[in-house]
Amino acid sequence: MKERGPEYGKKTLLFIILPLILILFLMAGLFTGTVTIPADEILKILGGAEPAKPEWKVIIIDLRLPRVITALVAGMGLSVSGLLMQTVFRNPLAGPYVLGISAGASLGVAAVVMGFSFITGSYGLSLPGNWTMVMAAWAGSGLVLILILIVSFRIRDIMTILILGIMFGSAASAIVSVMQYFSTETVLRSFMIWTMGSLGGVTTPQLKIMVPAVLAGLILSLLSVKLLNAMLLGENYARSLGINISLARMLAFFSTSLLAGTITAFCGPIAFVGIAVPHLARMLIRDADHAILMPATIFAGGIVMVGSDIISQLPGLDSSLPINSVTALLGIPVVIWIVIHNRKLSGIF
Amino acid sequence: MTGHGKILQTEDLAIGYKTGKKVFDNICVSAEKAELIALFGPNGAGKSTLLRNLAGLQTPLSGEILLYGEKLKNYSRSRLSRILGYVSTEFIPVNNLRVKDLVSFGRYPHTGWMGRLGKNDIMKVDNAIDMVSIRHLKDKYIHQISDGERQRTMVARTLAQDTGIIILDEPTAFLDLPNKYEVVHLLHKLARESGKTIIFSTHDLNIAIQEADKIWLMLGEKMISGSPEDLILEGSFGKMFENTSLKFSRTKGEFGITRKFTAKISLMGPKTESRWTRNALERMGFGVVDDPAVQLQVVIHKKESLLEWELTFNKRKKQFWKIYDLCYFLADLGRSQPAGRQSGNEFSTSPRQTSHD
Structure with missing residues (x-):
C-alpha cells in the first residue's frame, strides 16, 4: 500500500501501456516471419481450426509460438536476474552473469559436446535445445551456484563474493578454452553456435520445463522485494532493519541461478538484456522501490526480448540473425548511455 | 525492564577488529530511559566501533552488552530491530528513492514478508515525517535534498522503526553549524x-555540552561517563587535549588554541567590543594585560553608534575605525622595528610570525 503521490497516475498509466506494448509485440512475433501467412489464417490456427495449408499450422504451433514464448520468458527472467544482481552487489553494471553462471553453463555444454564427440567420434549433439545439452548447461551453472553459496555463507564482504564469482567464471571459461583447443573443427562449430544463443531451438516439451522453472524464479524474486529494498540501503542498514543478510543474498543468488541458469541452458548465453533492461525500467518509472521496479522490469524484459527476436528475423532475411548479436547491438548503446548520462555511477539506482 | 531501569549497559566491554586487535577495552557505561548521550573522543578512538557493537552489527571481543537487562547476543536480529534503530553516515547510492519511501523502510521490522504497510504503519511513517519536520520533502528524491534534510530523513526512518533505543554515528558530520544544532536539538527533543x-x-x-544529558568520553585508555557539567568541573575535557595546542576553557565550555604571546598590550573599552578586540590582538600575538604602564595601549571609544579604536604607541596616538585596520597597522609596526631592539621590548619584530606555534 503505497501512499498516492503526484506520480501515482503516471505509474498507473505505465502499467497499462507496458502490457499493451508487450501484447502488441507478441502478436507481431506470431504474425511475422520468413513465411507470410494471412492474419485470419493465423487466428484460425490459434483458435484450433485447420488452416488452408497444413504446413502453416506447423509453422505457427511448432515454430513461432514456442519461439515467442521462449523470447518472452527469457527476456523476463534475464532482466529480473540482472535487477537482482545489481541490487545485491549495489553495482549498476552487474548482470545475470556476474556470478559466472553463463561460464558455468558453457563449461557444462563444452564438456558434453566436446567430451561426447571425443569418446564416440560423432557430433550429433550440435543442436541448441538438445536435452543433453540443456542438462549439461544446467549442471554447469548449478555447480557455480553451489560454489557461490558456499562462499557467501562463509564470506560476508560483498565485493569479495563479486570478485570470486568473476574468478569462477574465468576459470570455467579457461577450461572451455582448453577443451576447444583439443576439439575438431565441426565440434567447435556446434559449440560456437550454442554460444551465439538461440530462441528457436526450444521445443514445446522443453517449454514445459523452462516456463515453470522461470516462473518459479520470477515468483521467488517478487517475494523478495522487501529484502531487496533493504539491501539497497547497504549491509549495515539492512541488518539494523532485522534482515538476515546472508539468507537474503542466498535467496537472490538462488533465484538468479534458477532464472539465468535455466534460460542459458535452453537458449545459450544471451548478452546485455540482463544489464540494460533494469536501467530502462528505472528510467521509465523513476522509483527504486522493488515492489514497482520489478514488475516494470518484467514487462520491459519481455518487450525487449520479443522485440529483439522480431528484429533478428526481419522480412527479407533468408535466415535469422544470432539473437546474441541483436541484444548486444540494442543493449550496448543503453549501457553506454547510462554510463555517460550518469557519470557518477555511485548514485545510479 | 529489569535491573535498575537501565536501558543499555555494558560490562567490561572490549571492542576491536575481527582479527582480535583491540581498539578499546574496559568499557563500563550505561544509558537510562529518555536520556540523550553524546559519545565524544578523538579520531580513531573507536567511537564508530563501539556504536556498531552496541547496535549488534559487530561482535565484541569480550564483555557483555545488556539491553533491558538481557544479553544482546541473546536477541535475534528481528527482535533487536524492534528495540534498537541505527543511523550511520553511510551514503546511500540510490537516486530514485523518495523520502517517504526511505522513511517507510523503517517499518520493515514490523511488517510481513512482502513489507506491505498497514494503516498503523502508514500512520507511524506519517508521524515520523512530521516529528522531524520534513513533510514538504516527502515526495522528493533523496539525492535532491540537502545533507541536513537527508540526516533528518534518516532520523525519521529510525523513528518509524519505533524503537526504544536509537544509535547514531556522527549525525552532525557534513552539516553546517545551524543544521548541526538543529539535528542535535531534535535528538534532545525526541529523548524528552x-x-x-x-x-x-x-x-x-559545544553542542554536546549544551544538549546532552550525559557524555561518554573516550579519554586515552579510559572511558569516562558523566553529565557534561561534571566532566567540565572535574577537568576531564582538559585532559583530553593535554599534549596539543588546544586548551579547554572551563568557564566558556569550549576549546581554544593555546597561544604564545610575544608582546604586551593594554586594552580598555565596552565589554563586547573589548572581547572581540582582544580576540584579534591575541591572534596577532599580543598578550592583553591590565597594566596601563605598557607602551602599547588600545582604547575603544563608542560615540553614538560609531566605534573608534585609539592606539597609543611610542608616545604617539592613532585612530582606527575597523579592527582589521588596527591589526594591519600593528603588524606593519612590528615589521618596521629594527631587529636589535627585539629583546626586552614590548613588541618584537613580528608578532604575527611567532604567534601560532
Whole structure:
C-alpha cells in the first residue's frame, strides 16, 4: 500500500501501456516471419481450426509460438536476474552473469559436446535445445551456484563474493578454452553456435520445463522485494532493519541461478538484456522501490526480448540473425548511455 | 525492564577488529530511559566501533552488552530491530528513492514478508515525517535534498522503526553549524518527548555540552561517563587535549588554541567590543594585560553608534575605525622595528610570525 503521490497516475498509466506494448509485440512475433501467412489464417490456427495449408499450422504451433514464448520468458527472467544482481552487489553494471553462471553453463555444454564427440567420434549433439545439452548447461551453472553459496555463507564482504564469482567464471571459461583447443573443427562449430544463443531451438516439451522453472524464479524474486529494498540501503542498514543478510543474498543468488541458469541452458548465453533492461525500467518509472521496479522490469524484459527476436528475423532475411548479436547491438548503446548520462555511477539506482 | 531501569549497559566491554586487535577495552557505561548521550573522543578512538557493537552489527571481543537487562547476543536480529534503530553516515547510492519511501523502510521490522504497510504503519511513517519536520520533502528524491534534510530523513526512518533505543554515528558530520544544532536539538527533543534513549557520537563538543544529558568520553585508555557539567568541573575535557595546542576553557565550555604571546598590550573599552578586540590582538600575538604602564595601549571609544579604536604607541596616538585596520597597522609596526631592539621590548619584530606555534 503505497501512499498516492503526484506520480501515482503516471505509474498507473505505465502499467497499462507496458502490457499493451508487450501484447502488441507478441502478436507481431506470431504474425511475422520468413513465411507470410494471412492474419485470419493465423487466428484460425490459434483458435484450433485447420488452416488452408497444413504446413502453416506447423509453422505457427511448432515454430513461432514456442519461439515467442521462449523470447518472452527469457527476456523476463534475464532482466529480473540482472535487477537482482545489481541490487545485491549495489553495482549498476552487474548482470545475470556476474556470478559466472553463463561460464558455468558453457563449461557444462563444452564438456558434453566436446567430451561426447571425443569418446564416440560423432557430433550429433550440435543442436541448441538438445536435452543433453540443456542438462549439461544446467549442471554447469548449478555447480557455480553451489560454489557461490558456499562462499557467501562463509564470506560476508560483498565485493569479495563479486570478485570470486568473476574468478569462477574465468576459470570455467579457461577450461572451455582448453577443451576447444583439443576439439575438431565441426565440434567447435556446434559449440560456437550454442554460444551465439538461440530462441528457436526450444521445443514445446522443453517449454514445459523452462516456463515453470522461470516462473518459479520470477515468483521467488517478487517475494523478495522487501529484502531487496533493504539491501539497497547497504549491509549495515539492512541488518539494523532485522534482515538476515546472508539468507537474503542466498535467496537472490538462488533465484538468479534458477532464472539465468535455466534460460542459458535452453537458449545459450544471451548478452546485455540482463544489464540494460533494469536501467530502462528505472528510467521509465523513476522509483527504486522493488515492489514497482520489478514488475516494470518484467514487462520491459519481455518487450525487449520479443522485440529483439522480431528484429533478428526481419522480412527479407533468408535466415535469422544470432539473437546474441541483436541484444548486444540494442543493449550496448543503453549501457553506454547510462554510463555517460550518469557519470557518477555511485548514485545510479 | 529489569535491573535498575537501565536501558543499555555494558560490562567490561572490549571492542576491536575481527582479527582480535583491540581498539578499546574496559568499557563500563550505561544509558537510562529518555536520556540523550553524546559519545565524544578523538579520531580513531573507536567511537564508530563501539556504536556498531552496541547496535549488534559487530561482535565484541569480550564483555557483555545488556539491553533491558538481557544479553544482546541473546536477541535475534528481528527482535533487536524492534528495540534498537541505527543511523550511520553511510551514503546511500540510490537516486530514485523518495523520502517517504526511505522513511517507510523503517517499518520493515514490523511488517510481513512482502513489507506491505498497514494503516498503523502508514500512520507511524506519517508521524515520523512530521516529528522531524520534513513533510514538504516527502515526495522528493533523496539525492535532491540537502545533507541536513537527508540526516533528518534518516532520523525519521529510525523513528518509524519505533524503537526504544536509537544509535547514531556522527549525525552532525557534513552539516553546517545551524543544521548541526538543529539535528542535535531534535535528538534532545525526541529523548524528552518520546522517552527514547538516544546515543550519538560527535566531534562538536559545544553542542554536546549544551544538549546532552550525559557524555561518554573516550579519554586515552579510559572511558569516562558523566553529565557534561561534571566532566567540565572535574577537568576531564582538559585532559583530553593535554599534549596539543588546544586548551579547554572551563568557564566558556569550549576549546581554544593555546597561544604564545610575544608582546604586551593594554586594552580598555565596552565589554563586547573589548572581547572581540582582544580576540584579534591575541591572534596577532599580543598578550592583553591590565597594566596601563605598557607602551602599547588600545582604547575603544563608542560615540553614538560609531566605534573608534585609539592606539597609543611610542608616545604617539592613532585612530582606527575597523579592527582589521588596527591589526594591519600593528603588524606593519612590528615589521618596521629594527631587529636589535627585539629583546626586552614590548613588541618584537613580528608578532604575527611567532604567534601560532
